[in-house]
Amino acid sequence: MKAAIFYGLNDIRIEEREMPKCPKGGLIMKVCYVTTCGTDVKRYKRPYAIDRGQGEYPIFGHEASGLVYKVDEECKDFKVGDRIVTHDATACGNCYWCKKGLSNICPNMTRLGGTWTEYIAVDKKILEKNTFKVPNNVPLELAPAVEPMACAMHCAEAANVRLGDYVVVNGAGPLGLGIIKYVSAMGAQVIACDMSEFRLEMAKKMGAKWTIHVTEELDQIKAVRALTPNERGCDVAIEAVGLPKTWELTIPMARKGGLVLEFAGCAPGTSITVDTALLHYSELTIKGLFHTTLQQIQMAFDSMVNLLIPRDIMITGNYTLDNCVQALEDHSNQIGIKNLIKISKETL
Ligand SMILES: [Zn+2]
Numbered sequence: 001m002k003a004a005i006f007y008g009l010n011d012i013r014i015e016e017r018e019m020p021k022c023p024k025g026g027l028i029m030k031v032c033y034v035t036t037c038g039t040d041v042k043r044y045k046r047p048y049a050i051d052r053g054q055g056e057y058p059i060f061g062h063e064a065s066g067l068v069y070k071v072d073e074e075c076k077d078f079k080v081g082d083r084i085v086t087h088d089a090t091a092c093g094n095c096y097w098c099k100k101g102l103s104n105i106c107p108n109m110t111r112l113g114g115t116w117t118e119y120i121a122v123d124k125k126i127l128e129k130n131t132f133k134v135p136n137n138v139p140l141e142l143a144p145a146v147e148p149m150a151c152a153m154h155c156a157e158a159a160n161v162r163l164g165d166y167v168v169v170n171g172a173g174p175l176g177l178g179i180i181k182y183v184s185a186m187g188a189q190v191i192a193c194d195m196s197e198f199r200l201e202m203a204k205k206m207g208a209k210w211t212i213h214v215t216e217e218l219d220q221i222k223a224v225r226a227l228t229p230n231e232r233g234c235d236v237a238i239e240a241v242g243l244p245k246t247w248e249l250t251i252p253m254a255r256k257g258g259l260v261l262e263f264a265g266c267a268p269g270t271s272i273t274v275d276t277a278l279l280h281y282s283e284l285t286i287k288g289l290f291h292t293t294l295q296q297i298q299m300a301f302d303s304m305v306n307l308l309i310p311r312d313i314m315i316t317g318n319y320t321l322d323n324c325v326q327a328l329e330d331h332s333n334q335i336g337i338k339n340l341i342k343i344s345k346e347t348l
């Protein structure tokens with residue numbers, strides 16, 4: 001089978017790989033669609049913090065949907081031909097953190113292998129906890145977005161929105177757009193900030209009440225605060241870019257007693273500076289966020305089934321495995337939102 005192999009920064013090659021074996025209690029998925037994600041861009045373009053444990057030259061990518069191609073005899077819940085989407089990892093469900101409701105930081109995650117290939121083995125654990133049958137009303141090419149939307153849901157839930165809250169979302173990439181959709185559905189009044197006019201247009205469609213086009217000259221903190229009553233700042237300020245500079249910029253956008261959510265991961269080894277007086281006297285809460293929980297993956301899937309995530313906004317472009325690097329480059333250059341790579345037809 002053909003696969004996109006990650007050789008290192010800026011180096012992905014299409015090569016032949018062995019077909020995976022069907023895991024005990026698991027299945028083999030024939031991949032129909034994969035999508036680009038900010039995480040893929042980070043991994044391709046810069047040192048990335050997470051080792052997915054797949055050896056030196058792993059198959060690239062982590063989002064996919066497709067058809068059940070083969071099932072192990074012990075797998076009873078899925079049958080050949082089912083349209084499915086699978087999350088890229090699953091928490092163990094048994095450790096201290098899982099039992100505390102923090103399955104997003106479970107240290108015993110089972111990870112799916114790279115998805116930018118023709119067939120993937122889906123392990124029993126991932127199958128039981130984080131694999132979904134995609135109903136016919138959901139386009140199969142939208143289904144891989146369950147993974148990032150589950151992370152967006154993690155952020156939206158952490159925002160703890162109350163009706164009418166002012167929420168600023170810095171960054172209107174796929175994750176930022178998902179967050180905008182969810183928090184506005186929860187009753188927030190959203191200010192979206194981005195450097196791309198196209199993405200801001202999409203942010204409006206996803207429910208943002210105001211958009212701010214970020215330029216080098218703009219005093220972004222002032223511009224955000226100016227949209228809130230008496231320039232008091234936002235109830236919740238969210239960073240969805242993944243740069244230390246934006247992490248810092250987001251903090252003074254929050255009102256006194258407000259919440260700052262540093263959602264998008266930065267490159268390893270980076271740090272930020274926080275004004276201690278601001279933190280103390282304004283009684284800010286600054287919280288980091290990572291990944292998603294089992295419950296939020298289910299919620300994200302449900303939101304897709306309920307058509308809260310529009311296919312035409314979230315999924316853009318049309319690529320194949322052979323030009324998948326172009327899909328990544330375009331994502332990185334903010335051409336499109338999540339770029340679609342069609343791996344195979346929706347037939348067995
Ligand atoms: Zn992703």
Ligand SMILES: [Zn+2]
Nearest residue numbers: 092095098106
């Ligand atoms: Zn666990």
